[in-house]
Amino acid sequence: xxxxxxxxxxxxxxxxxxxxxxxxxxxxxxxxxxxxxxxxxxxxxxxxxxxxxxxxxxxxxxxxxxxxxxxxxxxxxxxxxxxxxxxxxxxxxxxxxxxxxxxxxxxxxxxxxxxxxxxxxxxxxxxxxxxxxxxxxxxxxxxxxxxxxxxxxxxxxxxxxxxxxxxxxxxxxxxxxxxxxxxxxxxxxxxxxxxxx
Numbered sequence: 043x044x045x046x047x048x049x050x051x052x053x054x055x056x057x058x059x060x061x062x063x064x065x066x067x068x069x070x071x072x073x074x075x076x077x078x079x080x081x082x083x084x085x086x087x088x089x090x091x092x093x094x095x096x097x098x099x100x101x102x103x104x105x106x107x108x109x110x111x112x113x114x115x116x117x118x119x120x121x122x123x124x125x126x127x128x129x130x131x132x133x134x135x136x137x138x139x140x141x142x143x144x145x146x147x148x149x150x151x152x153x154x155x156x157x158x159x160x161x162x163x164x165x166x167x168x169x170x171x172x173x174x175x176x177x178x179x180x181x182x183x184x185x186x187x188x189x190x191x192x193x194x195x196x197x198x199x200x201x202x203x204x205x206x207x208x209x210x211x212x213x214x215x216x217x218x219x220x221x222x223x224x225x226x227x228x229x230x231x232x233x234x235x236x237x238x239x
Contacts, residue, residue, distance in 0.1 A: 048077050049077070050077045050078060050079040050080075050083075051076075051077055052074070052075070052076050052077075053074075053075040053076075053077065054071050054073070054074055054075070055071070055072050055073035055074075055075065056069040056070065056071050056072065057069070057070055057072045058070070134188055134191055137184055137187075137188070138184070138185065138188045140184075141181045141184040141185050141188075142185075144177075144181050145178070145181050145182075145185075148174060148177050148178045148181060149178065151170075151174045152171065152174045152175055152178055155167065155170045155171035155174050156171055158170070158171075159171050165216075165217060169214060172210075172214065173214075212226055
């Protein structure tokens with residue numbers, strides 16, 4: 043005798059038989075059977091399934107949340123970088139505009155100083171012309187800085203006599219030194235300053 047697809051549970055096999063004359067006996071319990079549930083259909087298995095599904099769902103949720111946070115942070119960094127670049131460009135544009143606005147009056151001042159210097163010799167017309175030229179040079183440096191930021195500046199190298207430059211700059215302070223009682227002189231390319239007594 044064979045039974046298939048028996049659901050889990052407790053079973054008792056009862057047997058009846060008849061003798062050759064057709065007399066049947068009463069039911070007699072011959073065998074007690076216990077069919078156990080498959081492991082994957084037990085409560086511990088269901089709990090394990092629930093834990094796996096919950097853990098997987100939590101993992102997917104955390105992964106998506108972290109991915110969205112990272113995407114948001116990258117977008118914010120890009121937005122901040124773009125904003126900083128815009129502010130930088132606005133500042134450069136402002137300084138360039140100011141430099142252009144300063145260039146015209148400085149050109150007029152340099153021209154007037156050169157005319158005044160040609161008519162009258164002396165320290166102050168020379169000082170005025172030198173300082174106006176220096177301001178014009180600084181404005182040109184601002185404009186060249188803007189060109190360098192834009193990538194249009196070419197490098198030009200030249201030699202410079204530093205001693206002559208220092209003598210020129212020190213000469214600008216000569217009247218102030220005389221007024222304060224200082225002596226300023228250069229010997230062997232070494233500068234000395236001494237207070238007179």
